[in-house]
Amino acid sequence: MNLHQCPQNKSEWDTASQRLQCVDPNSYHCLRTEDGGETEQCLGKVWIQEKMCPEYNSKVGKIDVFSCHLSVGCPTEIYWSNEVYKYPICNRKPSLATTTISSSTRNHDANEQFPTYVYYIIISVALVLLILLCVGICIYRNRKKRGQTSRESEKSNFERSTPDSVPLTAHEHQHSSNHQTAINLKKTESLVKPDSNPHSNQHISDVEDLEKNGVLIFISDDKIGIGKKMKLIEESGKFGESRYISPLVQWEQEEDASLYLIRQPIEDMLSFLEEAPSKMNEMFKASTDVPKTYFVLYFSENQWQKYQIRLLQYDFFKKATTRFMRS
Known part of the structure; x- marks a missing residue:
């Protein structure tokens, strides 16, 4: 109108x-x-x-x-x-x-x-969120990279370290007092030396020691000789069905097996330390329960020398019969 x-x-x-x-x-x-x-x-x-x-x-x-x-x-x-x-x-x-x-x-x-300023606000908020997302991704990647570098460095240090330079974990301190640790360190040398009485070795066989303690450790650089000993134990017929496993952390109790032969117990120390507390408790319990589960382990001289202090913090290794054999 x-x-x-x-x-x-x-x-x-x-x-x-x-x-x-x-x-x-x-x-x-x-x-x-x-x-x-x-x-x-x-x-x-x-x-x-x-x-x-x-x-x-x-x-x-x-x-x-x-x-x-x-x-x-x-x-x-x-x-x-x-x-x-x-x-x-x-x-x-x-x-x-x-x-x-x-x-x-x-x-x-x-x-x-809508007023134009509403669109400006929306665009500004979107830009801020995009920037924050980019910053978050950068921080995550940097932390991940530093973590990988730290793990690789720690692994390298473990490989180069000697027994005296290997630190104990908090879990290991919980299960052993300072006094007991000192006693174990003093006894270490005697544990890895050959038996002083050669006549006793003639009467105490590997089979009898394994039957008695449930855990037998061979320390030697003679792989062929240790392989034969493991085979003799396996064929003795006293320990039931056997299984070969490697490394030690891969062990799981099987219903039809009662003898486990472990040729390379520690493949990587970092992996071992992550699972050691629970795994060692399970294996110690299995070696003392009735019916008993039996374990035979083989270490090279260098590997045992490097890791023995750590290993002897666990009851599983404390109770073992240790055989030091020169090649």
Whole structure:
């Protein structure tokens, strides 16, 4: 509906709105047209940016916007198109007020319109989250790299260390007092020396020692000789079904096996230390239960010399009969 002049304040606007009786989601609008006239229409309201004015495009029946260039009276903030009465200058004729700069239409419903600053906020938050994600990935990779380097260094130190330089773990300290540790260290040398009485060795066989203690350890660089001894024990028929395993941490109790022959007990000390407390307790219990489980282990002289102090902290190794054999 064309008219001479749009309402100039809220009171006049409300009166005109009641007269036109627009139905939701449309609202009463009184806008300047592209030809300089003014018209009343029921339209969906849209957001209008500051320094911009709404204009009715009669050709497509939609709201366009144009720029307000005057120094006084132009919109200074974002507002709804049905509140244009706040800025009477927007409904002046084009020659008196402004120059139209847009002929594009607004096709979105009013509830879908958002101020431009909302998009800026969304983009800013997304950028911050992306940066934090990148920083988190970098930190994770650096920590993982340092952890691998630390493990490799620790492993290298273990391989190079001598018995006196190998530190004891907290778990090992819990199971042995300082006094008892000192006693074990003093007795270590005697444990790995040949028996002082050669005649006694003639009467105490490997089979009898294994039957008595449940754990027999051979220490030698003669692999062939130790292999033969293990074979003789296996063929003695006194220990039931046998299994060969390596390394020691791979041991699991099997129902049909009661003799375990372990040729290379420690393949990697770090892996051994991770599982040693629980595994040693299980094997010690198996070697003392009835029926008994029997274990025969073989260490090279160098490996035993390197790890004996650590191993003798466990009851499983303390109770073992140790055979030191020169090749």
